[in-house]
Amino acid sequence: MSPTDPPKDSPPDEDTKARIARQFIAAIPHSRELGMQLEEIGGGVAVISMPYDKRFVGDPRTGVIHGGAVSALMDTCCGAAVISAERTPGVTATLDLRIDYMRPATPGQRITARATCYHVTRTVAFVRAVAFDDDAERPVASATGAFTAGTGEDRRESSEALS
Amino acid sequence: MKQPEPVHLVKERRDTALAKLVGQVPYLGWLGIGFERKGDELTATLKFAEKIVGNPMLPAIHGGVTAAFLEATATIQLAWSMLWDEIESGQVDAAALTPETMPRLPKTIDLTVDYLRSGLPRDAYARARVVRSGRRYASVQVEAWQDNRDRPFAAASGHFLMPRRDD
Numbered sequence: 001m002s003p004t005d006p007p008k009d010s011p012p013d014e015d016t017k018a019r020i021a022r023q024f025i026a027a028i029p030h031s032r033e034l035g036m037q038l039e040e041i042g043g044g045v046a047v048i049s050m051p052y053d054k055r056f057v058g059d060p061r062t063g064v065i066h067g068g069a070v071s072a073l074m075d076t077c078c079g080a081a082v083i084s085a086e087r088t089p090g091v092t093a094t095l096d097l098r099i100d101y102m103r104p105a106t107p108g109q110r111i112t113a114r115a116t117c118y119h120v121t122r123t124v125a126f127v128r129a130v131a132f133d134d135d136a137e138r139p140v141a142s143a144t145g146a147f148t149a150g151t152g153e154d155r156r157e158s159s160e161a162l163s
Numbered sequence: 164m165k166q167p168e169p170v171h172l173v174k175e176r177r178d179t180a181l182a183k184l185v186g187q188v189p190y191l192g193w194l195g196i197g198f199e200r201k202g203d204e205l206t207a208t209l210k211f212a213e214k215i216v217g218n219p220m221l222p223a224i225h226g227g228v229t230a231a232f233l234e235a236t237a238t239i240q241l242a243w244s245m246l247w248d249e250i251e252s253g254q255v256d257a258a259a260l261t262p263e264t265m266p267r268l269p270k271t272i273d274l275t276v277d278y279l280r281s282g283l284p285r286d287a288y289a290r291a292r293v294v295r296s297g298r299r300y301a302s303v304q305v306e307a308w309q310d311n312r313d314r315p316f317a318a319a320s321g322h323f324l325m326p327r328r329d330d
Contacts, residue, residue, distance in 0.1 A: 029216040030225035055193045060262050066190035067271045068231020075227035094226040098275040 018042040020090045021083040031076050034069060044085030044117035048077040052108050063107035070131060071099055073113050074143040078127040081115035082147045088125055089150070095124070097145035105140045109133040125149035180250045180257040184242055187262045194228065196235050203247050207236040209287040224282025229307065232289055233319040234274050237303040240291035241269045241323055267326035269301060274321035282316050283309050301325055
């Protein structure tokens with residue numbers, strides 16, 4: 001914590017939003033199954049990591065994790081970033097998500113995704129995310145997506161909490 | 164004139180090849196993804212289970228699982244198209260296939276998923292269409308549905324890097 005941070009006894013709105021985002025992630029069964037761990041949250045930025053696990057292997061000959069598990073990490077991380085952003089409700093649903101796979105994640109290493117919600121309108125939140133393994137210089141994958149950000153009556157009835 | 168091959172042998176060859184192709188990928192089994200075959204056409208099934216839930220309140224299937232399901236359907240469809248030609252031409256003996264001799268799976272370059280409606284707490288199905296398959300790159304479209312084939316809950320299009328034959 002830097003010296004300029006506000007004191008804990010007067011929580012800004014952002015802390016409340018971060019708490020909501022934490023609760024939502026903790027309540028997602030699939031994210032728990034994948035062993036996702038929230039590293040950072042707040043102000044429209046979320047960092048979530050996932051351990052290497054042999055059950056999630058997509059290529060038996062190389063032991064590389066399946067792209068689908070990386071997609072789940074990216075989707076969860078993007079949703080968390082949306083919920084933690086200013087002017088968004090505590091729920092969101094994915095409208096679309098594009099994932100680019102730059103290289104296979106190194107077997108045995110954790111994968112960490114960082115998502116930024118960079119623009120919010122009355123109805124839509126725009127997000128991008130990057131995922132790394134131990135090599136922080138070369139991304140494993142990147143993603144861009146649009147998520148619902150409606151409040152009150154604007155919200156789709158079928159909105160999911162996170163994706 | 165050459166006798167037609169007995170039907171049970173044809174089915175056995177194709178089902179064996181498909182089972183070996185799908186069975187070699189741990190993640191598919193873990194997530195509950197299976198494939199059914201009619202001729203060369205594949206339909207993927209995602210079994211509903213608590214572990215694929217994204218929103219426990221509704222409940223709804225996790226968007227990441229939906230993306231994974233569409234991607235898996237696309238890659239298996241591409242690999243199956245290659246394998247089909249090899250087993251049907253007699254170039255490859257399905258019964259003798261091992262994880263080492265199995266053709267390599269295509270690598271995903273990118274995947275764009277449209278979320279059309281919430282994934283309900285029941286089984287989901289998907290079919291992929293190979294739009295273009297060149298020697299190096301392939302373009303695939305996938306659609307997933309639940310109760311009603313005409314009301315897909317998600318669709319995706321993606322690009323894939325095809326394995327070299329000598330890989």
